Amino acid sequence: MNVRLYLWQRATxxxxxxxxxxxxxxxxxxxxxxxTAADILSRTHGSIMWASYYGLFVAAASIxxxxxxxxxxxxxxxxxxxxxxxxxxxxxxxxxxxxxxAVFAVVLS
Amino acid sequence: MxxxxxxxxxxxxxxAALVHRLSGLALAIFLPLHFLALGLAIDGxxxxxxxxxxxxxxxxxxxxxxxxxxxxxxxxxxxxxxxIENFDWRDGQKQLATIAAAISAIIAFIFLAQVF
Numbered sequence: 001m002n003v004r005l006y007l008w009q010r011a012t013x014x015x016x017x018x019x020x021x022x023x024x025x026x027x028x029x030x031x032x033x034x035x036t037a038a039d040i041l042s043r044t045h046g047s048i049m050w051a052s053y054y055g056l057f058v059a060a061a062s063i064x065x066x067x068x069x070x071x072x073x074x075x076x077x078x079x080x081x082x083x084x085x086x087x088x089x090x091x092x093x094x095x096x097x098x099x100x101x102a103v104f105a106v107v108l109s
Numbered sequence: 110m111x112x113x114x115x116x117x118x119x120x121x122x123x124x125a126a127l128v129h130r131l132s133g134l135a136l137a138i139f140l141p142l143h144f145l146a147l148g149l150a151i152d153g154x155x156x157x158x159x160x161x162x163x164x165x166x167x168x169x170x171x172x173x174x175x176x177x178x179x180x181x182x183x184x185x186x187x188x189x190x191x192x193i194e195n196f197d198w199r200d201g202q203k204q205l206a207t208i209a210a211a212i213s214a215i216i217a218f219i220f221l222a223q224v225f
Contacts, residue, residue, distance in 0.1 A: 010194070013187050020184045024216070027177065031224050034165075037158035041150060058144075065137040072134055091137070098144035105150040 001074075005067050012064040019057045044106040051107040058099030066092030125206035129186035132179040139176060170224050178217035185209035 001009070030040065044050045070088030073079050079087070117123050150157045163169070189205055199205075 010191065014191060017184065017188060017191075020180065024177070024181065024184075028220065028223065031220070034224075035161055037150065037154045037161055040157070041154055061140065065133070065140060068130075068133045069137050072130060095137075095140055095144070098141050098148065101151070102144040102147035105148045109151045 001067070001071055005070070008063055009067045012060040012067075015060050016057070016064060019053070019060065022053070023057070041106060047107060051103060054103045054107070055100070058096065058103060062092045062095040062099060065095060121203040121206055125186060125189070125209075128182060128210070129190070132183040132186070135179050136176075136183060139179075167225070170221065173224070174217045174221040177220045178213050181216045182210060182213035185213060 066088040069091055070084050073084035073087060074081050077084070146160055147157075149160050164173070186206070186209060189202070189209060192199075193202070
């Protein structure tokens, strides 16, 4: 892992510490009496706060996960660094696209 | 004779690093499915609701408990790495790694107790 990727990996990790803590709290809150679509969507629909929170979370998780998977592929698979990097970029783009779609689905649709 | 590279395997901190890596990998595999599930709301509340009722199955709830464990253990393992890299070295890293695993297990257990 080069320095640039290392810094992105650690910066997104630090950024996600409070985001994950809030997410865990939300998981417990949302499942306290059984989880329904109506409950979830009533909280998130039209909320700029949740759109910003989950938008930032998706961006950070996409970058963090793709760099992590790149490291695993480079160290544990026979793939070359270049191939591992290409697969990691593809994963990052997939996560960002599906994540943005999910945020749109629960906040704006 | 044990190969030099294998001597550290089985130590608490080597296991902590392995758990951190495997939990991250598992979360990266889970994330696209999580996003696809939430994306069901694009087609309306009813479709998301149908999926959520499917997740009421005990086996799915156990899997969700596993995911809560993975998320928490990855968070705490990552915090330990950030603290080691950015602050003065502190003794007791093995104990901290063990406590992180224990806290993660407790949180996952509380989650399971709540959803069952």
